[in-house]
Amino acid sequence: MENVRLFVIPMAAALALSLVTPAASAIAAPVPSAKKVDCKKAKCVALTMDDGPVAGTAQVLDTLKKYDVPATFFVVGKNAAARPKLLARMVREGHEVGSHSWDHAQLTKLSRAAMLKNLKRADKAIRKGTGKRVKLLRPPYGSNDANVKSVEKSMGYRQVLWTVDPLDWKYRNTKTVVRNVLKATRRNSIILTHDIHATTRAAYPKIIKSLKKKGYTFVTVSQLLRTR
Numbered sequence: 001m002e003n004v005r006l007f008v009i010p011m012a013a014a015l016a017l018s019l020v021t022p023a024a025s026a027i028a029a030p031v032p033s034a035k036k037v038d039c040k041k042a043k044c045v046a047l048t049m050d051d052g053p054v055a056g057t058a059q060v061l062d063t064l065k066k067y068d069v070p071a072t073f074f075v076v077g078k079n080a081a082a083r084p085k086l087l088a089r090m091v092r093e094g095h096e097v098g099s100h101s102w103d104h105a106q107l108t109k110l111s112r113a114a115m116l117k118n119l120k121r122a123d124k125a126i127r128k129g130t131g132k133r134v135k136l137l138r139p140p141y142g143s144n145d146a147n148v149k150s151v152e153k154s155m156g157y158r159q160v161l162w163t164v165d166p167l168d169w170k171y172r173n174t175k176t177v178v179r180n181v182l183k184a185t186r187r188n189s190i191i192l193t194h195d196i197h198a199t200t201r202a203a204y205p206k207i208i209k210s211l212k213k214k215g216y217t218f219v220t221v222s223q224l225l226r227t228r
C-alpha cells in the first residue's frame, strides 16, 4: 500500500505538469516537495485549514505557492461542491484534501445511517473536485465517539484532530493568531486554522515565514503521519 501510494503521487504530479504548456511550466512554481521529506530527520509541521473552500481560499493557495509549502485542507462537502476548481487547484499544487463532513455536522448527534449519508455526500463532492480517494476525516468540533470511529473505519478514513489550536475562530485578529500558533508549535505539530476567516488568511504569510526561520519543514498530514 505504501509503495503504491508513493508511486502514484509522483505520477499524478508529473501528469499535472505535463498538462501545462512548456512556457507556463517554465515559470510556474514547482509542486511542493513534501513527498520526499522524512520527518524522522526533518523538523516537520503540518498546517491545516478547515471549513472552506470559500472565495478567499484562492488567496491562501497563492500564499502557499509563494512560499512553496504544502498544506492540508479539511473541506466542508457543500463548499467543495460549490468550488470544485479550487479543489482541483489544491491537488495540482501539492496539497492534501480531507473531509470535514457535508455540512459541518456534529457527527455524534447523528444516527449511524445519517452519518454515513452525510459523509458519503461529502466524499462524492470532494472526489469530484480532486479526482482522488478521500483518506482523512476531521470530525467538526473534534466531536468524537465510538459510533463516529466505527463509521470512519467503514469509510476507510483516518481521523485527524490537531495539536495546536490558536482559536482563530474566536480571535479575529491576525497578530493574535500568529502569536498563538508560534507559541504552541512544536516538532510534528498539526496546526488547526480556518481559511474562511480573512484575519486567519492574513496570518499565513507570517506563520510560514516564522516557522521556516525556526527550521520547520511543512508537510501534508499524511506525510507527517507516515514518517514521523
Ligand SMILES: [Zn+2]
Pocket: 050, 051, 100, 104, 140, 141
Ligand atoms: Zn470546522
